[in-house]
Amino acid sequence: MVKREITEKLIKAIEVYEELGFTYLPLKQDRFIELIKSKPVYAVSETHADTVSEPESALSINKDQALTQLREKIGDCTRCKLHKERKNIVYGEGSSDARLMFIGEGPGRDEDIQSRPFVGEAGKLLTRLIEKMGMKREDVYIANIVKCRPPFNRDPEEDEIATCKPFVERQVEIINPKVIMSLGRVSAQSILGMKMPIGRMRGNFFSINDTPLMPTFHPAYLLRNPKDKWLVWDDAQKVLEKLRD
Ligand code: URA
Numbered sequence: 001m002v003k004r005e006i007t008e009k010l011i012k013a014i015e016v017y018e019e020l021g022f023t024y025l026p027l028k029q030d031r032f033i034e035l036i037k038s039k040p041v042y043a044v045s046e047t048h049a050d051t052v053s054e055p056e057s058a059l060s061i062n063k064d065q066a067l068t069q070l071r072e073k074i075g076d077c078t079r080c081k082l083h084k085e086r087k088n089i090v091y092g093e094g095s096s097d098a099r100l101m102f103i104g105e106g107p108g109r110d111e112d113i114q115s116r117p118f119v120g121e122a123g124k125l126l127t128r129l130i131e132k133m134g135m136k137r138e139d140v141y142i143a144n145i146v147k148c149r150p151p152f153n154r155d156p157e158e159d160e161i162a163t164c165k166p167f168v169e170r171q172v173e174i175i176n177p178k179v180i181m182s183l184g185r186v187s188a189q190s191i192l193g194m195k196m197p198i199g200r201m202r203g204n205f206f207s208i209n210d211t212p213l214m215p216t217f218h219p220a221y222l223l224r225n226p227k228d229k230w231l232v233w234d235d236a237q238k239v240l241e242k243l244r245d
Pocket of ligand 1: 104105106107111116118119122123
C-alpha cells in the first residue's frame with residue numbers, strides 16, 4: 001500500500017473512533033508509538049488532541065448517557081452485511097457501573113428475536129455462572145463483539161468484526177470495568193487482536209487498555225462439552241480474586 005493510502009485509511013479509522021466519542025485510540029500505547037514512529041501521520045494525532053480538549057468529552061458525561069449516545073450512533077445500522085438478515089440489533093445490557101463485563105461473540109436466534117444478549121440456552125448457563133460467582137445478572141454488563149446475528153449462527157467474518165469492534169471497545173471504555181471475561185475463541189481473538197487457540201488463552205489474564213481480561217470457553221461450547229465446566233469455574237475463581245484485589 002502506498003503511503004497516501006495508509007494515511008487515508010488511518011484518518012478514516014480515527015474519524016470513526018472520534019465519532020464514537022473516544023478520547024484516545026484504543027491501542028496499546030507502545031503499539032501506537034510504534035505506529036506514529038513508522039508512519040508520518042502527525043496531523044492525525046493533532047486532530048485527536050483537539051477532541052480530547054473538548055469540554056463535552058465522553059468522560060464528562062455520565063455512563064448511562066454515554067451508553068445511550070453510543071446506541072444512538074449505532075442507529076439502525078447497515079454498516080456491514082449482517083444487517084440484511086438480522087431482526088434486531090443486540091446492543092448489550094446490564095449495569096453501566098459493572099465491575100465485571102462479559103463479551104460474547106454475537107447474537108444467536110433467541111437474542112436476535114428479543115434484542116437482548118445471552119437469553120437462549122447458552123445465556124441461561126452464563127446467568128448461572130454469574131450467580132455462582134455471587135452476583136446477579138443486573139450487576140454485570142454483557143455485550144458482544146458483533147451486534148447482529150450472523151446467518152445460521154456462523155462465525156462473524158473479519159470485515160464484520162472490524163466494522164463492529166469499535167462499538168464494543170467504546171462500551172468497555174464507558175463502563176470501565178475492573179475485569180472483563182471474554183467468552184469463546186472469536187471474542188478473545190477479536191478483542192485482543194491475536195490468533196492464539198482459546199485452549200491456550202483461557203486461564204490467563206490478558207489486558208486491554210490496562211483492564212485485565214480473562215478469556216474463557218463460550219457457554220455454548222460448555223453445553224456440548226459439560227466436562228469442561230470446571231475449567232470455566234477455575235477461570236471464574238481467578239476473576240473473583242482480581243475483583244477482590
Ligand atoms: N452467543 C453469544 O456469543 N452471544 C449471545 O448474545 C448469545 C449467544
